[in-house]
Amino acid sequence: MTHDDSLLLKRTGYLAVTLFLNEDHDLIILIVNTIQKDLKSDNYLVVCAALNVVCKLINEETIPAVLPQVDAATARIAELEEQYSVLQEEVGRNRVELEQKIDSSIVASGDRILTEMRALFDGLGVEKHAVGHEDAGQSSASLGGQGILVTEAESNGG
Template sequence: MTDSRTTQMKELMVRTIYCEMLGYEATFSYIHAIKLAQQGNVLEKRVGYLAVSLFLNESHELLLLLVNTVLKDLQSTNLIEVCMALTVVSQMFPKDMIPAILPLVEEKLNHSKEIIRRKAVLALYKFYLIAPNQVQHIHNRFRKALCDKDPGVMSASLHIYLQLIQENPESYKDLTASFVTILKQVVAGKLPMDFNYHSVPAPWLQIQLLRILSLLGKSDQR
């Protein structure tokens, strides 16, 4: 596919996304969305990935054609390509494809950029929801994410912990002090201003921490 054709395809893909948003079926364009994600430049790939995430679901047969592209982009040195791949992985990858993707996603927990670490945590959260047995071996990595210096990565890990603690609170009682410390820091306004909502420090984060603490403290007066 030439540069001019991929540029034209990008513009057409935006229109097919709009058509689907209006309720018109554009199934003929699904394969072209995958091709755009595979062969375009960074901007064109973004449109292709966006279209794929909107058009396809976990059980769609065309999703198989995207696996190799995602694997390649997860190993890219381009941060945008890695971000796009992690976003698609966290949105729509079925559990039978997790073994192929998991090592690369796990590796991204050590990435130097916080946005990559955050997206990797969210992808692992999705994996845990659909195939908990496949991520049992990396529970200790979740603890590292909870202590991440970036508040975005830390807050992303709370999704996983809320799920884990709902299922087995006793196994995570030792983290109570950590959750209390994080809550105190949030209430004291230690997080960046971006987390504030109408001058309230990270209200959704506070609620999530309180939910976690209520589960840990249920039937435990101490």
């Protein structure tokens, strides 16, 4: 199972090996070739599975056989982590810029709407303090009441 290309089967095989063999078992020598191949893989999940097995099963006799691949694999993983960190920083910067653009456009739209509402209410003789009040509940309540007054004024022909 450790030789399989399927990650699920490979990890299952490695799990079975770590559960049923100890580091002094003679069959460890037979799995070293598979570990070496997996440490060179481009798939970081395969590399991590192989590194787990190295931590649990490699003994003093087999360390020289896998040490160069372990060094190379950990260097590649460190490089990937650095690339991921740089990518995260860039995504964070882009996100902040996007949020600032969205916030400024929302504020601009809100200011424009308030200006138009004030102009509308000025034309109808509605009090200005009702629009743009700090408390949204008071603004909403006063606008609702003033909406009724505007409707009544229109129906009376005024």
